[in-house]
Amino acid sequence: MIVTDASERVRHRVRALGFADVVVDTAAEAVATADLVIACVPVGAQGLVAAEIGPALKPGAIVSDVGSVKAAVVRDMAPHLPAHVQFVPAHPVAGTENSGPDAGFAELFEGRWTILTPPDGSDPLAVRQVATYWEQLGAKVEVMTPEHHDLVLAITSHLPHLIAYNIVGTADDLAAVTKSEVIKFSAGGFRDFTRIAASDPTMWRDVFLANREAVLEMLGRFTEDLAYLQRAIRWGEGDKLFDLFTRTRAIRRSIIESGQETAAPDFGRRASPARERVPVPRPYGAGE
């Protein structure tokens, strides 16, 4: 496996961790002899990477990616790729709030889904090869159009991140409640939101800009529903609240039964602070 990164610091770290056979300085060098190329960069940088690697790709190579948005990636990458390569965009729906070479671990994709969005007329063999790659990492694979992918991820990933970032910002701006109080009493529910609100800022800025239409559509529905709850609270309509709160429990049960979530209460978060006090990782940001 040949690895490169735009950041010298990251390349150095990958060498130190030793999970690549070779670490090279440029993307063009990295792809020259590759049968499968996977671009792992923020969505907004994928067009630039495609432009850089396009002329260096060998005939018959497969080009893929891991971007969280697919229609914009197809739009930005495809024009730079030569006709003699196969383009099979991919999105592994897995990850943590951390990023960079230290954030990976062997089980990351186990039991999670990877979505492939091959363009019409793709070579079925290339699609199967990319599917096999992810399956060997433990993932399950589903194929859909880029447009449908972007709609599905807008509700299952992009909107949750936007809302999490937003509430953490709202809390940070309060004057009547101090920052120290927000932190102390975060176990009441707030801290659940801070995990995804600690995700890489560059990656997520690009996601929202690249999947604008679908995110705005889902956000519109969310705020409409929230206004309904707000009105129910103002007018004391407890039955409307109770009905929703009962319905939402069933969804969590389904997610747990499907194996996409742990059944352990509180995510299994159990250790006392004193016992689990370990250094807080300072993740590498993208582009560092």
Added chain:
Amino acid sequence: MIVTDASERVRHRVRALGFADVVVDTAAEAVATADLVIACVPVGAQGLVAAEIGPALKPGAIVSDVGSVKAAVVRDMAPHLPAHVQFVPAHPVAGTENSGPDAGFAELFEGRWTILTPPDGSDPLAVRQVATYWEQLGAKVEVMTPEHHDLVLAITSHLPHLIAYNIVGTADDLAAVTKSEVIKFSAGGFRDFTRIAASDPTMWRDVFLANREAVLEMLGRFTEDLAYLQRAIRWGEGDKLFDLFTRTRAIRRSIIESGQETAAPDFGRRASPARERVPVPRPYGAGE
């Protein structure tokens, strides 16, 4: 320790689990000989419980609770309590999405905060005794007014729950994205919200009705901030998104450093689904 519950099924389960010395059928029986009475019922039922136990309380007893809202609880309980008892309302800011006698565990309050909101003129000795009770369970104790408590919890607990319930409802109502897709691809962030959206519906209905003003105030700020992000996405203002996303990371670091959150990435959720497939608990709902 004497325990009671309005539900015969729950009383039976408490007897079977064996953590109470005595399980009795009525609240009046339960409190008759008690030095410390802790009412653990949904906020909307606390006035009824106070009315029931008021005449049965022995002189010098301390009455406390665990309600998530404090001003409404003081308003509803205090009038029913005789002058010869001390009233020290409490809120342990800890818990999981589960409820009922099977949901407890010994470390639940370790390192978490319990907030006391004693009325003006409370006996300092009674306040100290309730503080000691919680400290012996591993909690740290802070004292504040009921009104300030309700403002702090509106942002650290009530609004997060409302938003989580809401987005899970929004996802459930979509036609363009199937329920099966929401479940499969929930690892993109959505599943983090489903944990608190699986909390007890009765308890949470009561919280929103009882803390209406503070919740509406925080909700107003949240939607204002969300409209700002929505506009930034629509107009492609990536810098505004990036600035917020950078600021929110610092809050999570503070929460981890304070010991209120695990430093393990992804909440330490790591096991593969096959290995961790355990029966999904069906929590007892309040009032069952």
